[in-house]
Amino acid sequence: MDEKELFVKAYKAMALSRALDRKIVMSQRQGRVGFYTPTIGQEALQIGLSMTLEKEDIIYEYYRDVPFMLHRGVPPAAIIDQVMGNSSDSEKGRQMPSHYSSKEFHFMSVQSPVAANLPPATGAAYEIKYRKKKNIVVATFGDGSTSTPDFHAAMNMAAVYDLPLVFLCENNRWAISLPIEKQTRVEIWKKAEAYGMRGIKVDGNDLFAMYEAAKKEVETVRKERKPVLIEAVSYRIGPHSTSDDPNKYRTAEITDGSEKDPLIIAEKGMIERNYLTKEEIEKIKTDSKETIDRIFDEREKIPAPKPESIFTDVYEKPNWIIEEEKGEIL
Amino acid sequence: MDEKELFVKAYKAMALSRALDRKIVMSQRQGRVGFYTPTIGQEALQIGLSMTLEKEDIIYEYYRDVPFMLHRGVPPAAIIDQVMGNSSDSEKGRQMPSHYSSKEFHFMSVQSPVAANLPPATGAAYEIKYRKKKNIVVATFGDGSTSTPDFHAAMNMAAVYDLPLVFLCENNRWAISLPIEKQTRVEIWKKAEAYGMRGIKVDGNDLFAMYEAAKKEVETVRKERKPVLIEAVSYRIGPHSTSDDPNKYRTAEITDGSEKDPLIIAEKGMIERNYLTKEEIEKIKTDSKETIDRIFDEREKIPAPKPESIFTDVYEKPNWIIEEEKGEIL
Amino acid sequence: MSSKQLNMVQAINSTLDLLMAENDSIILLGEDIGKDGGVFRVTEGLQAKFGSERVMDTPLVELGIVGMAIGMALSGLRPVPEIQFQDFIYTAFDQLVNQAAKMRYRSGGEYHVPMVLRTPYGGGIRGGLYHSQSGEAYFAHTAGLTVLSPSNPYDAKGLLISAMKYNDPVMFLEPKRLYRSIKSEVPDEKYSIPIGKASMVHEGNDMTFITYGSMVPTVMNTVTKHSIDADVIDLRTIMPYDGETILNSVKKTGKAIIVHEAPRTLGMGAEISAFLSERAVEYLSAPILRVCGPDIPFPYRLEEYYLPNEERILKAINRIQEFR
Amino acid sequence: MSSKQLNMVQAINSTLDLLMAENDSIILLGEDIGKDGGVFRVTEGLQAKFGSERVMDTPLVELGIVGMAIGMALSGLRPVPEIQFQDFIYTAFDQLVNQAAKMRYRSGGEYHVPMVLRTPYGGGIRGGLYHSQSGEAYFAHTAGLTVLSPSNPYDAKGLLISAMKYNDPVMFLEPKRLYRSIKSEVPDEKYSIPIGKASMVHEGNDMTFITYGSMVPTVMNTVTKHSIDADVIDLRTIMPYDGETILNSVKKTGKAIIVHEAPRTLGMGAEISAFLSERAVEYLSAPILRVCGPDIPFPYRLEEYYLPNEERILKAINRIQEFR
Numbered sequence A, B: 001m002d003e004k005e006l007f008v009k010a011y012k013a014m015a016l017s018r019a020l021d022r023k024i025v026m027s028q029r030q031g032r033v034g035f036y037t038p039t040i041g042q043e044a045l046q047i048g049l050s051m052t053l054e055k056e057d058i059i060y061e062y063y064r065d066v067p068f069m070l071h072r073g074v075p076p077a078a079i080i081d082q083v084m085g086n087s088s089d090s091e092k093g094r095q096m097p098s099h100y101s102s103k104e105f106h107f108m109s110v111q112s113p114v115a116a117n118l119p120p121a122t123g124a125a126y127e128i129k130y131r132k133k134k135n136i137v138v139a140t141f142g143d144g145s146t147s148t149p150d151f152h153a154a155m156n157m158a159a160v161y162d163l164p165l166v167f168l169c170e171n172n173r174w175a176i177s178l179p180i181e182k183q184t185r186v187e188i189w190k191k192a193e194a195y196g197m198r199g200i201k202v203d204g205n206d207l208f209a210m211y212e213a214a215k216k217e218v219e220t221v222r223k224e225r226k227p228v229l230i231e232a233v234s235y236r237i238g239p240h241s242t243s244d245d246p247n248k249y250r251t252a253e254i255t256d257g258s259e260k261d262p263l264i265i266a267e268k269g270m271i272e273r274n275y276l277t278k279e280e281i282e283k284i285k286t287d288s289k290e291t292i293d294r295i296f297d298e299r300e301k302i303p304a305p306k307p308e309s310i311f312t313d314v315y316e317k318p319n320w321i322i323e324e325e326k327g328e329i330l
Numbered sequence C, D: 001m002s003s004k005q006l007n008m009v010q011a012i013n014s015t016l017d018l019l020m021a022e023n024d025s026i027i028l029l030g031e032d033i034g035k036d037g038g039v040f041r042v043t044e045g046l047q048a049k050f051g052s053e054r055v056m057d058t059p060l061v062e063l064g065i066v067g068m069a070i071g072m073a074l075s076g077l078r079p080v081p082e083i084q085f086q087d088f089i090y091t092a093f094d095q096l097v098n099q100a101a102k103m104r105y106r107s108g109g110e111y112h113v114p115m116v117l118r119t120p121y122g123g124g125i126r127g128g129l130y131h132s133q134s135g136e137a138y139f140a141h142t143a144g145l146t147v148l149s150p151s152n153p154y155d156a157k158g159l160l161i162s163a164m165k166y167n168d169p170v171m172f173l174e175p176k177r178l179y180r181s182i183k184s185e186v187p188d189e190k191y192s193i194p195i196g197k198a199s200m201v202h203e204g205n206d207m208t209f210i211t212y213g214s215m216v217p218t219v220m221n222t223v224t225k226h227s228i229d230a231d232v233i234d235l236r237t238i239m240p241y242d243g244e245t246i247l248n249s250v251k252k253t254g255k256a257i258i259v260h261e262a263p264r265t266l267g268m269g270a271e272i273s274a275f276l277s278e279r280a281v282e283y284l285s286a287p288i289l290r291v292c293g294p295d296i297p298f299p300y301r302l303e304e305y306y307l308p309n310e311e312r313i314l315k316a317i318n319r320i321q322e323f324r
């Protein structure tokens, strides 16, 4: 793929993701979806990194990584199925919306406890090292996550064992209602120093800047087989989730950050670089919206999983206790 | 107290501590003590800090802080009672040796899970801040402890809330069999930067250097009401504990560190500064040994706590379940 | 004596307000409890009133929240840490189990930890695996902890007041499903419900229900709707549970059914059943049954199959009625 | 078929050695397990033989050990994390309970975590509060975990071999008190003891003992010394426990005593007692008794008062023999 194609693909994923995000948020308000964590504002930083990855790389993602998943090839239908928890959902309707998984595209299964994906990511990277494979692991998390025990454990393990692992901190400047200034006294990228790890900061709202930085860092990780912490600075344009009301804590003088909307910045860049015309951009957006509307309506018709489905997959084979309980309940 | 008196008191505590340490280690070999973590090598760094503290300061210490306790006034008998777990032990024989406590001298009760004292230390420091008191908190821990979740949580909380808290890392370069090089990729004092905290390194084997550094840092904490991380570099001369055999992992080329024995360094300094003569030093040592021998033999005669003592202090008042179990067992 | 119709969120909020106004040792700390007022709005308005030094928005670190609260308590404050969802307490489990619970014991009684840890628990809000857990058995199995769970706004206030006077760590488990679904008349002034005492919320002769928290309304609805002649015991204190009240009732009825949302295996039902068969075997005329959540993680889309309901309770009633 | 007299430390060590030699997916990780050979010497010699990439000395972070092992397992390795003392597992509790235990479920079966977490547990070595805990109930209450505990060197090998073939997370709890105190004849080659199957270690008609781990020798000594005509069931698998064997025995004897070292309240004894009163009430001729550790932290100097012993077991026998 040449640079133009690379960026057109990236922009398309951004637009598609934005359309999907809007659709789910709207559907949630209409009572068609139970819960959702919007991804608006974090498209560029995820996709800028995704552009630099290979198929075999493994992603320990977090709940706001829909743009990342779409860019890597996960079909929107799979995202919607998870959000609906329907019988086509690969997770069998067991998890709340926004807790995705895609084995085919090497996305691990998202958990709720913040940053609990990070220590396992070191294990995946260790396997790569041990087996002398060439791929790498990417682990993503928010700014709030840097306060957790799991962050500390994973950063130190990755550094001590020289693991091929990219820590991507998606700094949207809020952990629900807590602004970054109250979470910690330093910039996040500097935390890498405490582990003897390389740390960098990049403007995560700018697809082009993000891509350049990610490309350099990912290449270094691939070559040197050592971890890096990338702090991609962005802004949470939407609420934390559909249950959250930012008016409680984002007072008048605090903006919603939309003046730095990564989609708008990317569009400007695409036009400047002659990768896309204004008309093409408009068409991509209209197409995205139509695609999403169509798929969403289609997936919405898929029924819920069967009740007996809740009793499988606790263990490889159900034990007698679960079998008995199933018999009592169904 | 003038400087001379200050250092004479300090040296006496060092000598007393060393005598006590020898005595307990020897008694353990004779089967008179169940278990013990020697403190040899860490006298100067603990006492150098202790010299700068006030009576009202609160210490969240760890299991190797006998020199610290002795210098602050805890009687050797109290240490021995704890080690014996006898009926005079303030902890009522409930904890393994080396898990001291002294409410009178503001030493908290030592736990085994490494570094679990650190998050509570932030709470104590918060109380001081909230009540606008003038005292400070000191929390101590080993090098190995910096890998724990508790270290990360406490460091960040202390920095975010501007707490009057001295983190003293007693870097004896080993976490049981793991040398510092394999625990982390950076020097410990640098970890402070990740929290926007001040961090310094000092030669913890040298009482005079330690005192100077501690004095400056403690004054700063008192004045600025902000935390600091002090890395005091030392060396674990003895085994990790009386159950440990360092020959398994400290191969021939690795010394036991006794060439930097803080007691010897302190003695040289005391003589150079004319604080003590050689003869006075010898007398202090002989006296210390005699004192300890006498007290130890005395305390050894104290009987075990009464069996019913194990059923109190689970709650302020025992509940019916514990009462019933006590009835069954006794 | 004035009173108000309040839901559980309002009852807890106004109780915290009342207590904080008269005791400046009380400090609340947790994630999003300040400006945001807590994700369930339980602490709404309190930071505005008492300031951010007393209603502390903490970084995202449960270990730090609980650990810091322990230190505050050791220094004489009365901290009230909030864990946003009980499901997220496990990174703080060492501080709870090895520090808070064992501090009094290991220090020979010299130090103690008066802290009231508040946390919403249980299912019924479509929270899936990680916003629905009922972990009370983990806490109740831990010597040194005291575990409370109110089933209505009135009890919430009375139990919270008792907890705040208690000198050992209390787990105050709030059944989030009941936060807004029921109201009770709550007196404006202070009153307390004793720790360790259950409440007999329905009386009868045929059987005894032992339950607590979110399952109390479910059991009560079933019993009244079907005119079951049963004692219904709301534990209120999960640990130490009120053995005496349970035992007296079962000696009378000869039959016991324990109902809770937590998984069956090693849930509170196991303990109460064992307690009864140790002490009441001569009185029992039927098996002691448990109606509980199954031993699986909590599902999302089909959560109604997880939660014990009227139908399952009726099945249990039918089963023990075969025994005479 | 050659065999050797081995203690439990040797049995586990040689089993790990055997399995690692034939399967390079097996990685051991933990504190001081390499050069030092583990504080109980269970992994002695393995780093020298298999290298430090396969026998990893980790930094002091249980959360990291368990978390990293989960990721290894998800990538197809067979990690064997060691927690130096079970008492120190609680900082890793979230990784265990919310990650390892729920991974298969939450991913709809797409991901699973084949890991065998080894850890010494229980008292009897004068370890006090923090080197003596028996936390099996915490794990057994957690859907998704499987909990094993051998009571002798032979079973240790057979159970470990089964665990290493198992595709879900296993808690392999080693009763440290038995590490060196008993030997058995252990075959050199591989054999396996099925997960979920108890072992009837003594047969009789008057009563049934249900026990596991460190209490098996204590119960057996009491039963043989006093010629008690009893079934003695060694669970071997704590979760899922072997309900069938227990039930059949109690239907025969009509009396049951459960013995374990863990605290009574919500210990395994509670579950087994509840299991029995649900299913065997018509067969029971006496109360189901529990002989357990009390609900207090583990003391140091007086630990012998904590541990169930012959005297307490005899008391329980006498009590149920009053019932006919």
Ligand SMILES: Cc1ncc(C[n+]2csc(CCOP(=O)(O)OP(=O)(O)O)c2C)c(N)n1
Pocket (backbone or CB within 6 Å): A064, A112, A113, A114, A141, A142, A143, A144, A145, A146, A172, A174, A175, A176, A236, A240, C031, C060, C062, C084, C088
């Ligand atoms: C351990 C844990 N504590 C609390 C929560 C509740 N919670 C969910 S998301 C969140 C904030 C996360 O902030 P950040 O890491 O910055 O990610 P963002 O949501 O901003 O993308 C909190 C507190 C949780 N899920 N897990």
Ligand SMILES: Cc1ncc(C[n+]2csc(CCOP(=O)(O)OP(=O)(O)O)c2C)c(N)n1
Pocket (backbone or CB within 6 Å): B064, B112, B113, B114, B141, B142, B143, B144, B145, B146, B172, B174, B175, B176, B236, B240, D031, D060, D062, D084, D088
């Ligand atoms: C959470 C936890 N894990 C493991 C242990 C076992 N252990 C006791 S001390 C120790 C090493 C501590 O090293 P360091 O912090 O450097 O202190 P030092 O003993 O060297 O003074 C270990 C691993 C423990 N007590 N707690």
Ligand SMILES: [Mg+2]
Pocket (backbone or CB within 6 Å): A142, A143, A144, A170, A171, A172, A173, A174, A175, A176
């Ligand atoms: Mg954020």
Ligand SMILES: [Mg+2]
Pocket (backbone or CB within 6 Å): B142, B143, B144, B170, B171, B172, B173, B174, B175, B176
């Ligand atoms: Mg050390």
